[in-house]
Amino acid sequence: MKLRCSSAFLLTLIAVLVAAGFFLLGMRVSGATFGNTGRMAGLLILASGGVVLVTAVAILVLANPLRRLLDRVGQIQLGDNLCEEEFTRNLHAEPLALARRIREIFGGFASQAKTDHLTGLSNRRQFDVELERAFLDAQRFNRPLSLILLDVDLFKAINDTAGHQAGDDLLKAVANVLVSCGRKTDLPARLGGDEFAILLPGTSATSSTVVAERILTGVRSQVVVLNEERVNTTASIGIADLNSGQIHSARDLFALADRAMYEAKKQGRNRFVQSHVLEEAEAGDGRAQNRMTHLKDNLASLDTQFKSLFVRALQDVVATMERRDPHMADHARKVRQYARLIAREMALPEQIVQRVELTALLHDVGMLALPDDIVLCTGRLNDRQTDLMRRHPLIGARVLSGTQFLEMVIPGVRSHHERFDGGGYPDKLAGRAIPLTARIVAVADSFDAITSARSFRGATHGRNAAAIIRSAAGTQLDPDVVTAFLRQVDKLGDSLLEVETPQASGAETLPPVEVTPSDPA
Structure with a gap:
């Protein structure tokens, strides 16, 4: 810095001395006896000295301010945040105007680095910085802090069908919803794609649900035109706060909100899920899984010579289910009986018939993991209960996974609620893509449901029950399987409903569990 100042001063001093030399020389030339020509040359020399002198003064006046300006620009480039007063101190005229313009440009760059260009919200980089700061402040001052993560449902389909411009317009509209639903102290941000967040300092879990409900209402009001149809948009929201689970960092808080958001998607979208509810559900799943682990581990470890033990274990599973719900009495046994009749009517190989029987007995084994308020519900299930069911x-x-000798039963257990028209669950399979064992069990299961009483309706019997099965052919049920079943109804009549009882020995005869991967079912 000192070297630069000395150089500027030295350059100015040299220029002054040169100018003085020009002046002296010009005066001597103009005063000599060279006539008019001498006087003109003297005047030119004097003028040259004046130019040098003015240049020296300009260097002396401007060098230091420009140097200070360049030094301060370098400070900003290194990350120092200089206020306007510090940036323009001791600057005047053109250097002052230039300094203010440079500061405006750098301010614009800083704003762009923090803002999502499409929505005008904070971007992911700025959000991460503010989340970390808010988390530390909340811990330091023992204040509440909540985080909402939002994902627009089926956005890719909207983008692909309606076009990218419609997708961009929707993202802008969602951003406006977030801004309108929050406070000035809240920070809405677009994290990328169709994922948004809103940071809620000083907000408890209860208050954050109010904000989430307002956001859902606002998003639902956004309409997108798909194939000439007006469709309301929905979103899935996850909420986490500092009292949820084991949170030791801002990253933990974000991860918990993210898991809650994906749980909202799993439960059917268009809703919010709080992280503490997620923990309760996971705890419930864990307890249910623990109830099944012992059985699963035992079954997986059986050798061929001990597979007869599986019969007793299977009977215990069936008996447990039937004891939990009086309306499920003999359900597995009846479904097995109907499924066996269908399989034999279709002239399937005996090995496939045995697999169908085993699938029918096990098709509802997953019900053991459901809570009692669903299994024992006396009325129609609400949306949440239906999703869990x-x-x-x-x-x-x-x-059943990991039990090698049951591998060929698993597809039927997984797919027995698929519909022939593709509208079932869990995989929305359709037609022949649904395993044959599942298509047979679906008919048997439906017939038992129709002919069994429930707390909210009575049983349907005889030809009326058969007519309901017939009407579902081609939509819910496989037409070929329905045809085979109706032939059995015509043959057996009302005796079809007579349930086979276990043998006097007390141990029901179950199909062999020897199945091979080469079978086509």
Whole structure:
């Protein structure tokens, strides 16, 4: 810095001395006896000295301010945040105007680095910085802090069908919803794609649900035109706060909100899920899984010579289910009986018939993991209960997984609630893509449901029950399987409903469990 000042001063001093030399020389030339020509040359020399002198003064006046300006620009480039007063101190005229313009440009760059260009919200980089700061402040001052994560439901389909411009417009509209639903102290941000967040300092879990409900209402009001149809948009929201689970960092808080958001998607979208509810559900699943682990481990470890033990274990599973719900009495046994009749009517190989029987006995094993308020519900299930109920095929498949000699039963257990038209669950399979064992069990299961009383309706019998099965052919049920079943109804009549009882020995004869992967079912 000192070297630069000395150089500027030295350069100015040299320029002054040169100018003085020009002046002296010009005066001597103009005063000599060279006539008019001498006087003109003297004047030119004097003028040259004046130019040098003015240049020296300009360097002396401007060098230091420009140097100070360049030094301060370098400070900003290194990350120092200089206020306007510090940036323009001791600057005047053109250097002052230039300093203010440079500061405006750097301010614009800083704003762009923190803002999502499409929505005008904070971007992911700025959000991460503010989340970390808010987390530390909340811990330091023992204040509440909540975080909401939001994902627009089926956004890719909207983007692909309606076009990218419609997708961008929707993202802007969602951003406006977030801004309108929050306070000035809240920080809405677009994290990327169709994922948004809103940071809620000083907000408890209870208050954050109010904000989430307002956001859902606002998002639902956004309409997108798909294939000339007006469709309301929905979103899935996850909420976490500092009292949820083991949170030791801002990253933990974000991860918990993210898990809650994906749980909202699993439960059917268009809703919010709080992280503490997620923990309760996971704890419930864990307890249910623990109830099944012992059975699963025992079954997986059986050798061929001990597979007869499986018969007793299977009877225990069936008996447990039937004891939990009086309306489920003999359900597995009846479904097995109907399924066996269908399989034999279709002239399937005996090995496949045995697999169908075993699938029918195990098709609802996943129900053991469901809470009593669902299994023992005396009325129609609400949306939440229905979503949980629809998980039982997946749970059943998971329970049986790892048991090698039941591998060929698992597809039927997993898919027995698929519909022939593709509208079932859990995988929305359709037609022949649904395993044959599952299509047979679906008909048997439906017939038993129709002919069994429930707390909210009575049983349907005889030709009326058969007519309901016939009407579902091609939509819910496989037409070929329905045809085979109706032939059995015509043959057996009302005797079809007579349930076979276990043998006097007390141990029901179950199908062999020797199945091979080469079978086509």
